[in-house]
Amino acid sequence: MATALRSVPLLLSNPSPPPPPSLSRRTTTHPLRKGGKWAVTARKPWPPLWPRSSSQPTPEVALEGDADKISRATLLWRAAKLPIYSVALVPLTVGSAAAYLQTGIFFAKRYFVLLSASMLVITWLNLSNDVYDFDTGADRHKKESVVNIIGSRTVTQYAANISLVLGFMGLIWAFTEAGDIRFILLVAYAIACGYVYQCPPFRLSYQGLGEPLCFAAFGPFATTAFYFANSSKYLTSGISHLPLTGTVLSASVLVGLTTTLILFCSHFHQIDGDRAVGKMSPLVRIGTRAGSKVVRFGIISLYFLLLAFGSCKALPLTCLFLCALTLPMGKIVVDYVKENHNDNGKIFMAKYYCVRLHALFGMALALGLWLARAGNKA
Template identity: 65%
Template structure:
C-alpha cells in the first residue's frame, strides 16, 4: 500500500469523532441570547419608525418653549433701531434692551395664549409639547400669559415715555392687536386663512416702523425730536414682514 494510503487508513476505518458536548451546550445557550438581541433590534426599529416612545419632561419643555419664535421679537427691533441709527445716528442702549425684554414678554403671551385657546378647540388634545398639557392646568397657563402681557405693556409704555413719539405706541399696539385677532376668541382669524397677512402686518410694517419711531428723542432744551418716515424704513419693514410670513407659512408643512 502506498504511504499515502497507509496514512489515510485510520481516517477511513474509524468513524468521525462526535461533536464536543461542551461546544453543543455553548451553541444552545447562545441561541436565546441571539434571539433576545434580535428582538431588541426589532423593537428599537419599530419605536424609531413610530416616532419614538415617551419623551422626557425636559424635552417636552424645550419644545414648548419654542425658542426660535423669539427671533420675531429681536429682528423687527434690531432692524428698526438700525434704520434710526442710519438716518439720524440715534441709538439708546437702555431703551433697546428694555424694548427687547418687553417684546419677548409679548411673544411669550402669544405662545402661551395660543396653547390655551388651542386646548379649548381640541387642536392640542394629543400634542405632548403643549404647555397646557405639560402643566396640566389651563388656568395656570392663561394666568402666566396674561402676566407676561401686562409686564410687556409696562416696558412698552416706559419706552413711549422715553421717546415721546405717539406713533410708536399706536403702531406697536396695532401689532399686538393683530396677534390677538390672530388666535384669540371670538376672532381666531388664523382658522380662516388670515394668519399670514396678519403676521406680515404685525411684524413687518407695524412692529418694525414702531421700533424705528421708538428712537425719537425727548429733551428739555429741544423738546421732542421726531424721526421722519423714510423709504429705507418702509422697505426694511416689508422685507421683515415677508421673511416672517414665509417662516410661518413653511412651519405648517409638517402638519399636512
C-alpha cells in the first residue's frame, strides 16, 4: 500500500524519462596536479529521476537483474518512493475541498499540518513495509529496499516508529483544533488498516487482502476523516461538526479506487518473488492476463461511478466535467497494462502511470468541488 499519503508528474502524455545510469565512466580533469600533470579521475553521470519510456529498459528493471551496477544515489531515489506520497496529498485535498463546498471556509494552517503528518504516516508505512518484507525474505534481493541500502533493520524500524509518532502528534493537534471525534477515529481506523496489512502477527497482504484494506484506508476512512478535520465551533454557519454528506462519501469512493489501482499494479513485476515467500497477492492468484482485465474493469468502474455520482447530483457537475478530462490518462493505464502485463521489464512502469492517474483525478475532483462553491457564491 506504500503503494502511500513520492512528487507526482502531472502530465497526460506518456512520460519521457531520461536514460538509465550509464555503466561506463567518463573522465574529467581534476583541478589538482600530481607529478606535474593534471590528474584524471572517473566521474559518474547524475542518476535519472524518472524511469524511461515504455519501449526502453527502465532503471527499476536494472535493479532486478544488474542492481550492483546502479549507483547508490539512484537506489536512494527508488527507496524514497516519492511519487507514492500523492496518496497523502489526494485524500487530504479532496476531503478539504468537500468541506469547503459545505462551509466556504478553508483552514490553511490545519491543511499543511495535516499534510506533513500524513506524509510522516506514509513514511512509517513505507519503512515498516521494508522491514517486514526483509524479515520474510520478500526483499532479500531487492537492492532498493531501505534495509538493504543502510544495512540495518533496527535503524529502519526506529525511523519508521519515530515517523509514526511524529505524524500522530500532528493528527492529535488537528483533532484539538477541529474538536470532532469522528476525525481521529477514522484516522485511527486508516492507520490500523496499514498495520494489519503488513505488520505481524496479521500480515494480511500475504493473504491477498491488501487491496480491500487499501481502498478502505485511503478512501472512506482517510478522505472522510480529512473532511471532518475541517469541523470547528467557530464556523460562521454555527455548525460545530460537519454533517456526513453524499458528496464526501462519493468522492471518498473514487479516491479509494484510484489508490487501490496503484497497489494492484505494483504487484505485476513481483509475482515470482511474492510466490516464493508465500505472499499470495491477487496477481499471484489470478495471473497477469486476468490482472490486466481487472485493471481495465477498475478504470471503467471509476468513470462509470463518476458519471453515476454526477447524474444523481451527489457530485457537482464541475467534478464530472473536470474528472472526465482525465480519461486519456485512464486509457494509457489500460493500454499499457494490456500490452505489457507479461513483460517484467516494462510492467514496472504501470504503477507510475496509476500514480499519475490518481494525482490528476484527485486534483480534478478537488478543483471541481472548489469551483462548485465559488459558483454558488456568485
